[in-house]
Amino acid sequence: MSGQIPLTYDTVIIQNAPENKEGALLEDKFKFEIQSRPMPELQDREVLVENHFFSPDPFVRVLFLTSQSVGQKVRGFTVGKVVSSKHPDYHEGQYVMGLLEASTHSVATPDKPNVIKFIIDSDPSQDSFSHLYHVKPSDRVSLSAFLGVTGMPGITAYVGLKHYLKISKGATVVVTGAAGCIGSLVGQLLKHQGAGKVIGIAGSKEKCDLLLEYGFDVAVNYKDADYEAQLSKACEGGVDGFWDNVGGKTMELVLKHLKNEAPVVSCGSMSSYLPTPEEEKAVNEQKQRNQQLADEKKTKIVQYVVASFPRQEWVEAIEYISDLINKGVVKYQETETDGLENIGKAHDDIFKGRNVGKQVLRVKICQV
Numbered sequence: 001m002s003g004q005i006p007l008t009y010d011t012v013i014i015q016n017a018p019e020n021k022e023g024a025l026l027e028d029k030f031k032f033e034i035q036s037r038p039m040p041e042l043q044d045r046e047v048l049v050e051n052h053f054f055s056p057d058p059f060v061r062v063l064f065l066t067s068q069s070v071g072q073k074v075r076g077f078t079v080g081k082v083v084s085s086k087h088p089d090y091h092e093g094q095y096v097m098g099l100l101e102a103s104t105h106s107v108a109t110p111d112k113p114n115v116i117k118f119i120i121d122s123d124p125s126q127d128s129f130s131h132l133y134h135v136k137p138s139d140r141v142s143l144s145a146f147l148g149v150t151g152m153p154g155i156t157a158y159v160g161l162k163h164y165l166k167i168s169k170g171a172t173v174v175v176t177g178a179a180g181c182i183g184s185l186v187g188q189l190l191k192h193q194g195a196g197k198v199i200g201i202a203g204s205k206e207k208c209d210l211l212l213e214y215g216f217d218v219a220v221n222y223k224d225a226d227y228e229a230q231l232s233k234a235c236e237g238g239v240d241g242f243w244d245n246v247g248g249k250t251m252e253l254v255l256k257h258l259k260n261e262a263p264v265v266s267c268g269s270m271s272s273y274l275p276t277p278e279e280e281k282a283v284n285e286q287k288q289r290n291q292q293l294a295d296e297k298k299t300k301i302v303q304y305v306v307a308s309f310p311r312q313e314w315v316e317a318i319e320y321i322s323d324l325i326n327k328g329v330v331k332y333q334e335t336e337t338d339g340l341e342n343i344g345k346a347h348d349d350i351f352k353g354r355n356v357g358k359q360v361l362r363v364k365i366c367q368v
């Protein structure tokens with residue numbers, strides 16, 4: 001190991017979790033502790049990564065409900081620098097992105113299948129969640145962008161558009177959660193691919209203003225009193241395609257304007273991830289109403305997980321989106337929280353809509 005590597009590293013451990021985790025935001029109910037541990041000795045084909053940013057993604061919440069429990073490290077995507085390597089494909093000084101931990105340092109094992117079995121049931125040699133991706137920051141693409149617009153969420157947008165939301169030139173398309181990481185990229189890619197009218201739905205005036213800057217044709221704030229009337233006006237003539245990140249009532253309102261057989265991608269469902277036991281019935285009834293409307297419109301609501309796409313497609317997406325940012329075609333924004341000790345807040349802010357663009361957690365002050 002080189003001389004710059006400290007003897008210990010810090011990692012976030014789940015110290016306490018509620019019995020009933022449903023409906024719980026992390027900060028309210030979970031307790032985290034930062035523990036210092038001895039730096040591990042690298043084994044053959046392992047890579048030591050100094051993590052610069054951690055990604056508080058909505059799916060980290062799903063991990064909390066399923067596989068992450070008391071005493072364990074918090075897992076999620078990170079981006080950082082290789083500081084030591086016993087793997088022939090990775091060298092000191094290179095930048096990498098992968099599913100590691102909320103830690104100052106992580107040992108990556110790029111050849112081993114990842115243990116997040118509830119998400120992945122695919123060929124381990126192709127398993128995109130296990131792989132450690134080489135990334136190339138530039139003047140326009142920051143290192144942290146590889147957790148967002150050119151990271152797992154951006155790849156989600158890319159594969160979803162490529163495989164499931166094929167539109168014709170001039171099409172009218174609605175995007176919800178439009179000022180978030182995936183939504184803002186989807187809208188810009190749709191315009192780049194020839195959509196005629198892209199309507200974005202977001203939760204504040206500032207977010208709507210940003211969407212117009214990004215080239216969305218119309219931006220509607222779902223918290224406005226006359227939101228439904230604004231949306232109906234925007235959708236006059238019918239909707240040819242629908243990218244949904246939030247589900248719930250908003251999905252229903254958009255589906256009403258959908259043309260028959262128009263494609264619908266349900267990428268995520270931010271409005272219904274955290275129902276309390278009291279809210280669960282209403283959430284399920286809303287889902288049924290949405291499905292019924294989709295049936296009436298003779299359309300299938302497509303759902304997919306980015307983890308099921310092979311790593312080659314991830315590499316292709318990273319290159320495609322990086323190129324568009326470097327050419328000035330795609331813009332992005334990030335909301336940064338500092339320090340591993342704020343992991344709960346950084347995660348909960350996504351569910352409170354406090355992020356514009358990608359929410360990232362800075363682990364280490366660094367200059368790239």
Ligand SMILES: NC(=O)c1ccc[n+]([C@@H]2O[C@H](COP(=O)([O-])OP(=O)(O)OC[C@H]3O[C@@H](n4cnc5c(N)ncnc54)[C@H](OP(=O)(O)O)[C@@H]3O)[C@@H](O)[C@H]2O)c1
Nearest residue numbers: 058156180181182202203245246268269270271305306353
């Ligand atoms: N299919 C896949 O493989 C895959 C992969 C990654 C992510 N996803 C999903 O894609 C969606 C977007 O992810 P992202 O990383 O880009 O997140 P994000 O959009 O950057 O952040 C989430 C946004 O959702 C909105 N939101 C939060 N609670 C809401 C509610 N109750 N009702 C309506 N909107 C709400 C907030 O914006 P407002 O202020 O506008 O409300 C918030 O900023 C998520 O549902 C995520 O789970 C899917």
